[in-house]
Amino acid sequence: MSTTETNLDAKAPPPERVPEPAVVLDPALDPGRRSSTARNTSRVPPVPHLIASLRNWLTDLLMPPVCLACQEAIASRDALCPGCWSGVDFIGPPLCDRLGIRLPYSTGGAMISAAAAARPPPYARARAVAHYEGAMRKLVHGLKFRDRHEVRSLFGTWLCRAGSELIEDADVIVPVPLSRSRLLQRRFNQSAILAQEVARISGLPVHTTALHRTRRTQRQVGLSREQRRDNVRGAFEVPRRQLANIQGRRVLLIDDVITTGATAEACTTTLLKAGATDVDVLAVAIVADPLRITT
Ligand SMILES: [Zn+2]
Secondary structure, eight states: OOHHHHHHHHHOOOSSOOOOOSSOSOGGGOTTSOHHHHHHHHHSOOHHHHHHHHHHHHHHHHSOOBOTTTOOBOSSSSOOOHHHHHTOOBOOSSBBTTTOOBOSSOOSSOBOOHHHHHSOOSSSEEEEEEESSHHHHHHHHHHHHSOOGGGHHHHHHHHHHHTHHHHHHOSEEEEOOOOHHHHHHHSSOHHHHHHHHHHHHHOOOBOTTSSEEOSOOOOSTTOOHHHHHHHHTTOEEOOGGGHHHHTTOEEEEEEEEESSSHHHHHHHHHHHHTTOSEEEEEEEEEOSOGGGOOO
């Protein structure tokens, strides 16, 4: 894949629900305008375009665009170099409709994995952009631990593409919350940043404080399934002032990484108890084998 193809693909908008621009800045691009007007204005670029071009030129001169994962110089902003792009293991069909994990082959229509059939999750559907490894893991670490928030735009685009069916059905977006102590330590909730990006692109309302973490929990890695459930049991609540935002709504829960699924399950159970009609889960990454993850 060429650099151009990579960058165009990374910045391409999701297929649906992208708000229409309120104003067409270039009349030549507006099919509703008469052709004579388009012909005249196509010769002289409008002033806003000239200002934007000059601003972009100056920005590129002062801060040349770099790959979001490895910081190698590239042609466009908010994109990956071809090497890092090829290192992202994107998850596409055929998928388990419930867990969002990749299936070995398609039988046509919606399919359920053996894991989902044996133990159905409380959420309706989960989707993730890619597996939590390689360049994707580096990008998530950058966002969470090194304040590399410039990846938010690319993550938002990817999330809207991977979760297009979920977004189509959702009424509200809610992020997985951090504990108060973790929030004070990190100063931001990465899931809330992702939720706001999905809301900005999709036009859906987002309630970043609809879920509250009542206590700090241990990391889920290395715990047995029962220990994972115990670890997050009762760890979430919907504050009374937020009930009206959840009751009778189909909620799209946003997380950064689905590790074991226990956190998403605990959040879902809390939202359903608070009156949500259904919950879908959307994350930028999912751990293919939780037992092998160390960080
Ligand atoms: Zn790179």
